[in-house]
Amino acid sequence: MSIEHTEKILLAHGGGGRLTTSLIENAILPKFQNPELAQLADSADIKLDASEVLFTTDSFVVKPLFFNGGDIGKLAICGTVNDLAVAGAKPVALSLSLIIEEGFEFDTLEKILASASQTARQADVPIVTGDTKVVEKGAADGIFINTAGIGTKYKQTNLSFDRILPGDRIIINGNIGDHGMTIMSQREGIKFKSRLKSDCAPLADLTRTILETGADVKFMRDPTRGGVAATTNEVAQSAGCNIELIETALPIDSSVRAAADMLGFDLLNIANEGKVVVIASEASADKVVNAMQQHPLGKDAAIIGSIADRDDDPIVELLTTIGGRRIVQMPYGRELPRIC
Amino acid sequence: MSIEHTEKILLAHGGGGRLTTSLIENAILPKFQNPELAQLADSADIKLDASEVLFTTDSFVVKPLFFNGGDIGKLAICGTVNDLAVAGAKPVALSLSLIIEEGFEFDTLEKILASASQTARQADVPIVTGDTKVVEKGAADGIFINTAGIGTKYKQTNLSFDRILPGDRIIINGNIGDHGMTIMSQREGIKFKSRLKSDCAPLADLTRTILETGADVKFMRDPTRGGVAATTNEVAQSAGCNIELIETALPIDSSVRAAADMLGFDLLNIANEGKVVVIASEASADKVVNAMQQHPLGKDAAIIGSIADRDDDPIVELLTTIGGRRIVQMPYGRELPRIC
Numbered sequence: 001m002s003i004e005h006t007e008k009i010l011l012a013h014g015g016g017g018r019l020t021t022s023l024i025e026n027a028i029l030p031k032f033q034n035p036e037l038a039q040l041a042d043s044a045d046i047k048l049d050a051s052e053v054l055f056t057t058d059s060f061v062v063k064p065l066f067f068n069g070g071d072i073g074k075l076a077i078c079g080t081v082n083d084l085a086v087a088g089a090k091p092v093a094l095s096l097s098l099i100i101e102e103g104f105e106f107d108t109l110e111k112i113l114a115s116a117s118q119t120a121r122q123a124d125v126p127i128v129t130g131d132t133k134v135v136e137k138g139a140a141d142g143i144f145i146n147t148a149g150i151g152t153k154y155k156q157t158n159l160s161f162d163r164i165l166p167g168d169r170i171i172i173n174g175n176i177g178d179h180g181m182t183i184m185s186q187r188e189g190i191k192f193k194s195r196l197k198s199d200c201a202p203l204a205d206l207t208r209t210i211l212e213t214g215a216d217v218k219f220m221r222d223p224t225r226g227g228v229a230a231t232t233n234e235v236a237q238s239a240g241c242n243i244e245l246i247e248t249a250l251p252i253d254s255s256v257r258a259a260a261d262m263l264g265f266d267l268l269n270i271a272n273e274g275k276v277v278v279i280a281s282e283a284s285a286d287k288v289v290n291a292m293q294q295h296p297l298g299k300d301a302a303i304i305g306s307i308a309d310r311d312d313d314p315i316v317e318l319l320t321t322i323g324g325r326r327i328v329q330m331p332y333g334r335e336l337p338r339i340c
Numbered sequence: 341m342s343i344e345h346t347e348k349i350l351l352a353h354g355g356g357g358r359l360t361t362s363l364i365e366n367a368i369l370p371k372f373q374n375p376e377l378a379q380l381a382d383s384a385d386i387k388l389d390a391s392e393v394l395f396t397t398d399s400f401v402v403k404p405l406f407f408n409g410g411d412i413g414k415l416a417i418c419g420t421v422n423d424l425a426v427a428g429a430k431p432v433a434l435s436l437s438l439i440i441e442e443g444f445e446f447d448t449l450e451k452i453l454a455s456a457s458q459t460a461r462q463a464d465v466p467i468v469t470g471d472t473k474v475v476e477k478g479a480a481d482g483i484f485i486n487t488a489g490i491g492t493k494y495k496q497t498n499l500s501f502d503r504i505l506p507g508d509r510i511i512i513n514g515n516i517g518d519h520g521m522t523i524m525s526q527r528e529g530i531k532f533k534s535r536l537k538s539d540c541a542p543l544a545d546l547t548r549t550i551l552e553t554g555a556d557v558k559f560m561r562d563p564t565r566g567g568v569a570a571t572t573n574e575v576a577q578s579a580g581c582n583i584e585l586i587e588t589a590l591p592i593d594s595s596v597r598a599a600a601d602m603l604g605f606d607l608l609n610i611a612n613e614g615k616v617v618v619i620a621s622e623a624s625a626d627k628v629v630n631a632m633q634q635h636p637l638g639k640d641a642a643i644i645g646s647i648a649d650r651d652d653d654p655i656v657e658l659l660t661t662i663g664g665r666r667i668v669q670m671p672y673g674r675e676l677p678r679i680c
Binding site for chain 1: 351352354355356357358359360361381382383384385386387388389390391392393394395396397398399400401403422423424426427429433435436437438439468469470471473474475476478479480481484486488489490491493561562564565566570609611670671672676677678
């Protein structure tokens with residue numbers, strides 16, 4: 001079958017015929033070489049070391065497609081790797097599914113796929129199956145990517161809302177709001193944008209490191225859309241406990257703070273793509289922070305709050321820098337469309 | 341948390357905050373009730389009866405969203421169930437990920453989700469995890485759906501291109517081209533469209549029935565995009581054997597044939613969404629056809645061709661009704677955009 005050269009994606013690249021084969025064989029397979037994907041079967045065959053898997057999916061519609069610190073390809077891998085990682089799993093295999101707008105530049109697609117491939121290698125997880133659809137010009141905005149992933153649980157982890165108790169500590173592995181503020185600043189064309197950089201990173205190695213300490217880790221979640229505010233509100237609701245966050249303890253980059261102040265955003269609501277919120281027993285909290293700080297993705301790790309008393313109608317409160325208290329609400333949702 | 345009523349999807353429904361929670365709790369969860377999904381964790385926890393899974397994904401961009409015999413919700417479930425089924429697996433769990441255009445009608449979304457839910461129940465597979473993104477008006481065409489799926493292999497199945505030999509029979513479970521011609525006719529507004537109906541159906545029960553006969557089944561694939569022409573060309577290439585298809589043996593509905601003649605399509609290139617091409621040994625072929633014919637999804641099953649001699653540059657040939665031969669090429673791909 002001959003190689004078909006075009007500079008832009010055509011509708012026929014998604015038609016399931018020769019051009020689809022050409023796209024897959026020339027643009028996709030060379031970037032994601034592994035025996036499962038190479039078979040191009042309808043399903044990939046995955047050997048496991050367990051009879052239980054964790055399974056997750058996310059679609060990515062981020063705008064712009066390229067941002068300081070990443071792009072939609074890197075993000076699509078990190079998002080799904082991190083969903084598995086925070087569930088206490090080792091990512092074992094990913095799928096990658098593309099919806100591409102007719103006329104999309106081939107070069108841009110190649111860059112996105114190269115970035116996805118590099119991130120998957122960094123996270124040590126193969127992309128084993130995929131799909132490509134092309135829609136006519138105007139029917140999508142460039143490219144949308146879906147990834148799904150399966151993973152196997154690390155032994156002796158016991159993560160559950162049910163185990164969260166008053167006194168437990170809330171820990172994060174570094175600065176909050178970097179991803180969301182980078183995207184927003186770039187979208188708004190703000191001058192200081194060059195100092196902002198998304199935290200987009202695969203967290204599976206960090207979470208493995210944390211779990212291997214043997215610390216009493218009760219819950220982990222990546223504070224993406226809705227930020228730390230959404231994650232802590234979900235924990236408060238599900239655990240039936242109030243939560244106290246300490247404003248002075250929140251790790252925040254000064255440029256990110258400036259951008260948030262200028263644009264009028266509360267960084268607690270802003271998406272992160274390389275952060276994990278860990279809830280650990282009081283006795284284990286320092287062990288978790290120390291383990292994080294020795295990892296490249298956890299240098300600025302800190303205890304940012306604690307689980308307070310049980311409550312039928314629990315809330316999250318922020319102990320502010322000036323000694324006050326304010327309620328941290330579940331974000332309504334309109335703040336940041338297409339942040340991931 | 342109060343229920344938020346809107347008639348149309350807002351950007352905020354995808355923001356990860358209160359409206360996202362409301363959408364999930366009120367529109368999605370009630371339709372897909374199962375213990376894994378109800379936990380709304382980042383990853384769903386799946387117990388397996390094996391230490392090996394099959395893993396697949398597909399995105400669906402079909403236009404129109406509703407067609408005679410199905411809709412994008414039903415199609416998204418069938419597509420992924422069928423990819424697992426033809427790989428010889430029992431589907432165990434599905435993911436469902438939505439990309440919705442701002443302003444999309446809530447009622448339409450509810451219909452699509454109800455259809456997906458009903459199809460998943462029919463296929464006896466739970467939807468255990470999902471994701472919802474909303475993009476601004478004009479950035480997508482209504483709704484796109486991605487599903488991924490995992491399955492476990494039926495015991496004692498041995499499906500592989502390597503086992504295909506000259507003399508093996510090519511079998512299909514019924515009429516070809518129904519899905520593609522239904523979509524095209526509806527899109528073109530053709531009068532006889534009411535007689536056309538997509539074959540969209542989950543095939544896992546049929547493939548299980550076939551495998552349980554103990555017949556020597558060597559390969560199965562669902563001839564979706566690119567149709568029987570693409571599937572048989574892939575088989576010819578991968579097995580290194582020529583293929584002969586017999587035109588008079590192809591099961592074709594008379595209305596579908598009329599539509600294809602009028603629109604100038606070759607039905608061998610047209611997508612099916614409820615068909616499986618099975619390659620079985622000559623001795624086992626009748627057993628497979630009989631098993632299919634006793635199943636509701638295989639009443640019109642037939643042997644449509646056979647594997648011919650080995651060849652370094654194999655082709656697929658059609659023995660035509662009038663006694664001639666023509667080469668069935670791998671479709672180029674431009675025929676039918678957004679057919680699935």
